[in-house]
Amino acid sequence: MKSKKSWWVLLIVSIGVMIPFIKPYLTINPTNSRIQIDSSSIQYPALILHIFFATIALLTGFLQLNARIRKEKPKLHSIIGKVYISSVLISGLLAFVIILYIDNFTKATSFVALTIIWIFTTVKGYVTAEQKKYSEHRKWMIRSFGVTLVAVSGRLTVPILLLAYYLLNGFSLPGGREQMIEEVLNVNIWVGLIINVIIIEWVIFNKKTNENK
Numbered sequence: 559m560k561s562k563k564s565w566w567v568l569l570i571v572s573i574g575v576m577i578p579f580i581k582p583y584l585t586i587n588p589t590n591s592r593i594q595i596d597s598s599s600i601q602y603p604a605l606i607l608h609i610f611f612a613t614i615a616l617l618t619g620f621l622q623l624n625a626r627i628r629k630e631k632p633k634l635h636s637i638i639g640k641v642y643i644s645s646v647l648i649s650g651l652l653a654f655v656i657i658l659y660i661d662n663f664t665k666a667t668s669f670v671a672l673t674i675i676w677i678f679t680t681v682k683g684y685v686t687a688e689q690k691k692y693s694e695h696r697k698w699m700i701r702s703f704g705v706t707l708v709a710v711s712g713r714l715t716v717p718i719l720l721l722a723y724y725l726l727n728g729f730s731l732p733g734g735r736e737q738m739i740e741e742v743l744n745v746n747i748w749v750g751l752i753i754n755v756i757i758i759e760w761v762i763f764n765k766k767t768n769e770n771k
Contacts, residue, residue: 565620565623565624568620568707569620571710571714572616572620572707572710575710575713575714576613576616576709576710579592579709579713580609580613583605583606583609586606588602591605593605596659597659600655601655601656601659604652604655604656605652605656607648607649607652608649608652608653608655608656609649610649611645611646611648611649611652612645612649612706612709614641614642614645615642615645615646615649615706616706616707616709616710618638618639618641618642618645619642619702619703619706619707621638622635622638622639622642622699622703623699623700623703639687639699642680643680643683643684646676646677646680646702646706647677647680647681650673650676650677650680651677653669653672653673654670654673656669657669657670657673662744664744664745664748665743665744665747668744668745668747668748668751669747671748671751672705672708672747672751675705675751676702676705676706679698679701679702679704679705680698680699680702682698682701682702683695683698683699683701683702686698697762700758700761700762701758701759701762704754704755704757704758705751705754707754708747708750708751708754710750711750711753711754712746712747712749712750712751713746713750714750715746715749715750715753716742716743716746719742719745719746719749720738720739720742723738723741723742724738
């Protein structure tokens with residue numbers, strides 16, 4: 559019951575965080591983009607498709623982890639899993655195109671690391687399923703979905719990072735509000751990724767410990 563409640567809370571929070579982010583891109587208008595667009599012929603289409611498939615990955619990821627679907631409808635679970643994996647791979651490859659247009663080194667490396675880990679964990683999840691190593695498969699898919707959720711946690715950490723920036727600078731903004739926001743947005747993905755990895759590994763460790771009791 560507790561696990562089911564946590565699943566719903568996480569789903570609602572994720573949708574609530576992602577809707578304001580996705581909304582400007584529904585117009586398919588580069589001028590409404592939340593990031594600077596340097597190429598409307600390559601960068602922007604890649605960004606739109608990346609967001610589209612990442613959103614599919616997020617939604618199917620929740621369904622993939624639904625215990626009821628996994629146990630009672632294994633064929634549906636398998637189909638959803640294939641959609642999830644395909645969405646991650648497509649979105650991940652498109653991310654590399656977007657990264658080429660990121661000027662800030664810290665932000666670029668965070669997205670490179672995030673994308674590599676995202677693709678790697680997802681491929682491992684697929685391979686272990688094909689090898690019928692279902693226990694390992696579940697662990698890798700949990701890790702993969704944990705990386706998918708960085709899109710959510712990275713944005714949830716922004717207010718905390720803004721406060722931390724303010725405190726670490728002695729309750730002042732030496733570079734002004736714009737620099738504070740810029741610096742925070744350059745590291746929030748790193749912070750979100752680290753937090754999610756710690757949480758996911760803790761969940762896997764506890765699950766393994768409980769199974770061995």
